[in-house]
Amino acid sequence: MSWGAQRRLRSIYHFRDHPHEVQQQVLRELLHTARATEWGRRYGFADALRGQEFAERVPVSAYEELVPDLERVMRGEADVLWPGQVQWFAKSSGTTNARSKYIPVTREALHECHYRAGRDMVALSTFHYPEAQLLGGKTLSLGGTHTPNPLRPDDALSRAGDVSAVIMQNLPAWAEHIRTPPLELALLDEWEEKIERIARHVQHQDVRALAGVPTWMIVLLRRVTELAGANTITEVWPNLRLFLHGAVAFGPYRELFRQLIPNPQMHYLEVYNASEGYIALQDEPDSEDLLLLLNHGIYYEFLPADQWDASEPQAVPLEAVELGKSYALVISTNAGLWRYKIGDTVRFTSLKPYRIRISGRTKHFLNAFGEEVVIENAEAAIAAACRATATTVRDFTAAPIYFAGASDGSRGGHQWLIEFTQPPHDTAHFAAVLDHTLRQLNSDYDAKRHRDMALAPPTLTVAAPGLFERWLARRGKLGGQHKVPRLSNSRDLLDDILSTV
Known part of the structure; x- marks a missing residue:
């Protein structure tokens, strides 16, 4: 292989x-x-x-x-x-609009796009890390689930779901041979049950690679460690060497994974696999840039x-x-x-x-005051603040604060709602580093923040443990590829999360 x-x-x-x-x-x-x-x-x-x-x-x-x-x-x-006729559809929220999108997944898209890119990732991984012998063990992959096509519910052959579930359900034999857990567990729709059953199944296997969204992989790794009575996942899977991650930026999670997997031989590669196709992948271990897939x-x-x-x-x-x-x-x-x-x-x-x-x-950015903060800026700033305060972030989102009519004039600001795995001892320092990094990365933000004249310093709100997970569950989007939008130009999303009990 x-x-x-x-x-x-x-x-x-x-x-x-x-x-x-x-x-x-x-x-x-x-x-x-x-x-x-x-x-x-x-x-x-x-x-x-x-x-x-x-x-x-x-x-x-x-x-x-x-x-x-x-x-x-x-x-x-x-x-x-x-x-x-198309039988499979990838379901994705993908925008600030709450309505789901349904993207057709043809046989050609599966085999000539997703699976071809999967082979590329295997080729690059085995080329860069031959000593890991990745194909000698199992790759643990987390994904979502699929359900009947809502516009053809009586057609047993037509299904819709997370692109990860569509891919796993149709995997070629060579790929199914090296992955775990079995489909009956991987495609469970009840996320809490899925994590528990997968953890019990995989804890005794020879897992050498991980593939999935960092947010949910953390939950699984912690549960496997608990079940095994171990201090770290390295004690459970001594041959674990690679995590193929995507869907969210890895920067805010990097330190947390180092704590969970304290093995200096552990490697990380990013993939950009959307519902619409496999777009790019990290082909050089020493660079975080992604190679655009052109054939x-x-x-x-x-x-x-x-x-x-x-x-x-x-x-x-x-x-x-x-x-x-x-x-x-x-x-x-x-x-x-x-x-x-x-x-x-x-x-x-x-x-x-x-x-x-x-x-x-194109729809997830902060530009309520001309500051033009994009997700790339936000995630880099969060990562810098985590490093400076020796903490890790579970999830976050940000939205504008409007001061129309307030005593301090026309200044606005940003509210950052952040769920920490362990809150920093000094949240003010975290917010200060976040602000300083944004000013370094984004000249428009820096100009608005000059002497606090147009934009006030960021406001940091520490989210209660599990808040984002409860919000996703309330919307029926727990698990799989679903994630919290990072930035929004209105307060609707942030206020809705804050209202979650």
Whole structure:
């Protein structure tokens, strides 16, 4: 299996060295495959469009604009966006809108995107850490669950759920052989029961790698340690060497994992696997940048910041992106999403090869006073404050505080609601480091904070233990890929969490 995985390295090197040619080939294949679909006929996919022609004919679309056609696909209509009938759908909140999104997951998307990227991650892991012999043991993966398609509830073959559950349910034999726990436990829908049963099942296995969201992996590792009567997870799994993490930034959790897994041979690699496709992965252990995956059935375009809210947004192709700027992702995929605004924003850190960092979401940022704080800023500042106060954060969110009509004039501020694993001895120092780091990272925030004239110092509210978990449970989003939005430009979300008993 290790030998087979290493063969993927040649493909990775190829798209790294020939990015533009590979992307044009991906576009040609997508358009050729979908030429006879309703969208293919509507926009003339059979005309062998090149990138500029494709951009001129097909509009950029948000999820809300695709809902009518996506609902037809969910009801079983074939050949609408992609050839054939789609049976699987990834369910995601993904925006500040409480309504769930349903993203089609075709057979091509599973095999040519998600599983191909999975093989890439195995190839890179075994290449970088051959001494760990990762494939000699089990990879423990945490995911969500799936339920009947809500628009086709009587069709036993059509299902919807977290993308992690869709992937696990359809795993090829080679991948199922090395993972744990078994599907009957991995896909349980009751999260508390799932953690308990998985912990009891895996504590006696030879776990060598972990894969999942840091937030929920922490809960599982603690329970396994308790059941084993151990001080750390290293005593339970002495061969554990790798954690493949995603969904949230790892910085605020890094110190906590070092405490849970105090093994200097433990390694961490990040993956960027969204409901819409497997976008990028960390290909170099010494860099936190993510390699953009260019031959995995996704054609990329990028919206500059001044186009995010434009009525007719103008995207740029891969060859036109610039270093350091934040772009909103626009993707066309082998699941039938055409020039789709995924909602995530990325910043390029390298153009040879193309590497990115996730900078936030187009709808998740703080800009109530012109400060333009994005998620990347927030998570870096939280991580710095954790290091300075020797603490760790379980979860957090932030929202504006408005002072309209107050005695201190027009100053506003930010309220940070933070759940600590162990609150710092000096919360004022934590808030000060948070503020100082944000000022260093973000010139707009720094300008508003100058002499406290336009923006007051941040207000820190310590959340009661389990508050965010109870809020997610109340919304029916406990576990899986669900996570608390980090930033919001209104107080609705934060106030709703604070109202949770």
